Amino acid sequence: MKRTIILLLFSLLLIVVVGYGSVFADGGNKTEASEGISQEITLMVTNLPTSIDPLQDTGLSALTAYSLLYDRLIDIDKSGNTIPSLALSWKPIKPTVWRLELRQGVFFHNGERFNAKTVQSVIMRALHGTESRQKAQISLIKDVQIVNDYAIDIITSEPWSLLPNRLSRLWIYPTEYFNQVGLEGFLKKPIGSGSYRFVKWQQDNYLILEKNDKYWREQQSEIKKITLRHTPDMNARINALESGEADMAFIIDPEQIVRLEKLGYKTLNQPLGQAYIYFFRTTLKSPVADVRVRRAINYAIDVDTIIKSLFLGMASKLEGQPVGSDAFGYDSSIKAYPYDPQMAKKLLAEAGYPQGFTIAFDGTSGMAPKDKEVAELIADQLAQIGIHMQINLNERGVYLEKMMNAKMSPIWSISLNYAPTMDLFGPMNNATSFTGHKSHSDPAFDSLYLRWLAAFDQKEQLKIGREMLKYYHDEALALFLWQSPGLYSISPKVQGIEMNPDYTINLLNAVVK
């Protein structure tokens, strides 16, 4: 009896130890899987999509995987311009109707043909599907009408000039296949038209893709197989790179980049489409309600020195506007406020604060790169002109709750997202009175914003956009800091990988040497 119990217990332990090995076999073990295959890479990404269904994850970090597996109607280039992808051209034929001409001869990985019906079904599910998280992004779309097999009309509830940029959020999948297998079947075997097709995945663990030899673009990648591994911890990403298990590690701290460079690893520095700024709440009764104080704060902060000391020079400074040069509408004539503490003191005195003042700040710790250290350095530099900034660091949930309920302090930090649409919409919308945080309210700016939204002519849109950016700068609505750094470390044997500001990846020139 005793022996039986011991045997039973031992067998149970043995089953647990070895039994689940096959269940969790990730296939991403490069050293074992890559024998004999040269053109194969493993990428340590910060996050895999929460769902392989492209309508379910709207986060930026999902876009690396989506951009390999799927195509979208419209792509965005590195200057924020909309460029053709599955849609060849687009134009407004009425204020509330956009006509899209679609590409012919595109097939999904299962052989299904891409056409107008596909686009109509994807947009309708994005708008009305219970699982869709895209609803808010395209909520102004009312209907999609098929003009012919390769042309559609998108009808909006009001004039919407930004529709092409919004469509860059929508990844296209074969709808006949989807209807046939249902969501459950699709999640087991997702199909796209992208340069890589699905092999295997496990949520929050790995995604394995192989080259789509029948890809519709002429230029094709040399890389035959890609493994993306979900690795939220930066040190784990670095360890995998250094141990030879991975070829590229996403989002690495500057200090580690310097160390890895000394070991021979290459660095890809592609700032993200996120502007890190300190917003001023001009709607509150506080010193920052006065534009002279807001300008004084901009003059008082030595952004270059902070970038040099905290990011070792590896961040891209914002030029006095809440977007970088990668956004459509960026104005190169606007320049950053220079570092001039004397001017800052002069402006403070003019505003009636010759001795300075004490003011509260709401920030975060760990939500943006080095956010806590940045707050401390900025507080230190402000103290030199007599402004005592009281730092209050918030947990993520509390921070978001405060933001959406207009409970932020007079100064608060934010990573203002303008990716993946790479336009002025996010930053401008946040300066209107239509947002939840109510940082700024000026009917003149609101009306400028609404005119901009309705401007279909690109020249007119650019002109109004520049007016808004000038207003942003002159009114010093924020302390303009930098774009969130996008630092990637790559094995010396891999060449030609390109990243975009919206986390999408381009492997067309990539090769393993």
Next chain:
Amino acid sequence: MIPLTMVGVLTIVFFVLRLSGDPVYLFTTQESTPEEIEMLREELGFNKPLPIQYIRYLRRAVVLDFGTSLRYGEPAINLILARWPATLQLAVCALLVSIAIGLPFGAISALKRGTIWDTICSTITLIGQGAPVFWIGIMLILIFSVRLRLLPATGSGTLKHLILPSITLGAFFAARVARISRTSILEVMQKKYIVTARAIGTKELRVLYLHVLKNAAIAIVTIIGLSIPSLIGGAVMAESIFNWPGVAGFMVNAVYNRDYPVVQAGIFILSFTVAVTNLVVDVLYTYLDPQIRLGSQKV
């Protein structure tokens, strides 16, 4: 007792989670309007009064329905159960490592008391107890993955992947097992029946196996049993260092994202495991010491 414990755990988790704030904001964008936020709140079921949410939650928990993950859009219990085997696998391996190292070290230390062997074993034990899990993990990665490239630093799937995380997690508990084994063996060795056994000429090995180790086992089994919840807790660190796809790291992220259904399902499964483990330890007592009877005092 187990059902009562589970209701208590579920209740505490439900209310403590709600103290952390409104999860709806984690699903909004910087441009979301109040109307959109309200719509989302209704869609996620957070617009109902708290007592109604609580009753609905308990009713569903009976059939293991903890709702749909706010982040993944899939049943929370499925997400937890899919990751549970990986954590269990890691915890069991770490436990085996801790027994394999701790028990011989404790025994040597006790049997060779006051000798150099005792000093060596006690020193190693002290290091194991004092070194933080993350430090051991990083050191092992540096030596075996980065420098020697013998073992993988991240991931899962093969027995090779299990080695470093198991040693990392098991090292701390090995020290605990060694300490308790040493004390317990020394205590048993003072007993009169051991002196008698030796006096009647029983062979030393027979004394050790039949009388010392068996009687010392109760304390050792107790500490191993009590270590299981800590092992699962310690798995958070090991899973993070080695990118192990288990439930512990997943739950930490769920807490961070206020993914209530996932946290609730996870805590339910973990608590249930701990309760069952305690029951198994109690049952083992009766096997190790026939004088102990379940439900009554020692007779």
